[in-house]
Amino acid sequence: MRELFYLVGTEYRKILKRRSTWLGIAAVFLVLALNPIVSLFQYHYYEGEPVEKQREWTMIEKEAVERVSGPVDAGLLAQALSDERAYEEEKKTRAGDVDWYRDAYSSRMLPWDLFFEPLSYSGWTGSDIDGYYRMYDRLLEVSYQSELSAEDLADFIEASHANRPFRYGWMMAYRLFCNNQIALGYAVGFLVVFVLAGMFAGETTLRMDAMILSTRFGKNKVLLAKILCGVSFSLLAGVVASVWHFLVYGIAYGFEGADLPAQMYFPFCGWDMTVGQLCMITAGCMIFGALLLGCATMALSAYAKTPTPVLAIQILLLFVTMFFSVPRELHALNVLYDLLPGSVFIGRGYFDHVFRVGDVFAAGWTYTWPVWIVLDVLCACLAVRGYRRRQAG
């Protein structure tokens, strides 16, 4: 086992010797993880005029939200609506007045920014708390009526009431983490493809095959070490990027809000879960997606003469999943398509394709991981076969 770990370390050194690996890692962290910090030092604008540095503006918003945080009941809703109306009325006569904007917006609108955002999905214009909750039921009904029978759908909606009344509060770090996890997923995906495309490809072209095969570990352990290296690199890339991403948002915006209901961020969520759990599911899907992408890249790499075609195929697939989706009417194809790593990175399918097992309602995030692990094993077997047949066997 010790020898195997040493060989895995050797494969890592090989990967990390490449300048391209470091460029990829630097790009992921600079562009995506440091972006939130940089944005804090930019200005918030009102009609083209700078109002406040984003950092200060965020602190004002945080204080404003914390002042009104609590259960989403009739009182909270009435206050939100009255603040919004008062602000909109006054705004008509205060165009371009930055000082007015700073005070009025921060006292009347900023407290409710996070509250009204989910409502924007439905175009809701109601004014009573029952209507507010009925809107959530209606969103679930529309979203899942093609996937559940009428009876199951009713039970599903009923089960979603466990979180009610929702609690409102500051949860900016979690919101931004989930929003940007898609971009991070793609960045990690590209990094994994970029680094692992050459894991097997080219051993024969580089004329290393005979030398490797004649060594003590060249026939079995080297191959296993390469696969373990690729698997661990994919997982590490996903985990480190997610943790780093979360820490950056947490440090910039505060870690408060993990226990708030998931519906306050994601109105289509029918499960009894918190925003913190939602973030973990999002991160988990991204990490397992990166693993599947890594294994698929290694499988292709084992059959390729150079890394170029592997890069071309994988990047094309990532772009296809980024821009195209399969219509929901083609249910089976839609489910399969949503299992692709690119679909996962874009957040497609986590909470779709719901089915019932007893009293539990399962969606993409519950069954995709085991399916991906099976696919990972399949890809690893293909990589072994390809390496032995095409590279060094």
Next chain:
Amino acid sequence: MQLILDRVSKQYKNKIAVDRVSLELGPGVYGLLGANGAGKTTLMRMICGVLRPDGGEITFDGLDVSEEAYRDALGYLPQDFGYYPEFTAMDFLLYIAAIKGIPKREAKRRAWELFEVVGLEKQAGKKVRTFSGGMRQRLGIAQALINDPGLIVLDEPTAGLDPKERVRFRNMIERLGKRRIVLLSTHIVSDVEHVADRILLMKDGRFLHKAQSEQELLDEARAKGAVPEDAALEDLYLYYFRDREGGSEEE
């Protein structure tokens, strides 16, 4: 220490590359001579476990060629070997040492020793892609020796070496051959003349001769009237292989 080949065969489609070759080798330097396509490289690749024989058996001190312990005792310099472009000479040796199962500290010590032996100590930190053909070949020789092997197989080891390097190489092989089995193939007859204890002439996948020495080989040929009295090994080579000149390498 004994390498035994027992009726070893290899066939590529319709061509028999190695035809029921049997051989027993003890410590010493063995020169494998043959024209292009004679089956030298195929035979060497089978001895090194890179190719699986279609028939027959290869053992080293009772270990089958498929066993890990067999490869642990093996050092192989392929005819045409490559490198990872981002590697320095030291990285390259340490990588090969790792896949040969040598612990890192020992690998580093061995690497420096071998850099000195092959005259690359000043180039250890340089990228292999910047090396000349001769330097790469010397690095190849170093990687074959890094695990201090009992069985050394060198396929065209002097290709790309200048005369000075060739002399250095011959001396090294002579030293190594005292307590190891060194099997080397070459087109350069003078290399074999100077270092080989025994010469193996190969043609069409078979051994024509397994002479104990160059003299024995020449005596035998002279007795047959195949070569003149004052002939050297080179003349003998031309006599045996002239009909294959310009032939193509099957491997």
